[in-house]
Amino acid sequence: MGSSDPSRAVEAVRRFNRFYARHTGALHERLHKSCFSLTEVRILHELAQDRAATAADLSRNLGLDTGYLSRLINNFQKNGLVVRRKNESDGRAHLLHITPEAKAQVDEIDLHVSAEAAALLKRLTAAEIDQLCTAMADVERLLSPPNAEGETRLRGPRAGDFGWMIERQAHLYSGERPKLVSEAWAANMVANFLAEMQANTPRIACWVAEQNNATRVGAAILTADSESRARIDMLFVEPGARRRGLGERLVAACTNFAHGARYEQVICRLDEPYEDFCGLFMRTGFTPVQEGSTGILWQRQLQQICVD
8 A cells, every 4th residue: 555645544544443343342332241331441441450540640541531531430430430539639639449349340341351352363373463463563653642652672583573674674764765675785684694693603683672562663783894893784763762762772782782792893884864873873972984975884983991
């Protein structure tokens, strides 16, 4: 599907929503044969999991209209499902507490939901389940606000990561080149790195940046450019995960590893002067050297500790 056609993208989202609703039972008026609607279960679930303590928390977490939310909370109170108490630290607000009876009902619904999800996944292979989880994490990342916070860690590569890195490089950094040219370049870099991995070549490394929901948001490869010089390749951070220091963490992982592997210098070649990359390398102690008419070589000397 061409990304330049907004109407097709809108229809794709609506089609996915209809498909997802059918498979999760969200079209049923009452969720899993309980007395609660989907919205009511979401509210009670937030309270049961201690993710919300006030009406303002619920409105923000679930994106609900405050007037509509107030009516639902009043109904919960009348039915003995929620207790509202004054907030001693803020007289303008009230704290909401789910009653044990309501929590027991929410827990039962959770069991039904988990059982249905397990039944839905039963026909998939382990590889297909991994693919599905990755796709759902990507949907969550792409549709989340750009400033959405999430804990991110750096890990080693797994099966499927290198294909993803090739695809992301082709889309993010084609520049003036056709995407297939960028994809071919990335595929060649990955093929060389994998060959070195299979040969147990020392002094090489790869990192994948992953959020706590298993969403992959960045990566970097470090290889040997020469005996004394390491080279950073395939460095990128997804647009929605930038401006949070993740690029600095990936570069730091590369330089720290290179220092431990006793390289004297770390470099990264850029065919085009991407503004984000230039700022990143300047912040992390690299200096630029012009290569050709457009290329830039960013380099950083590594101080070695000499022991007599």
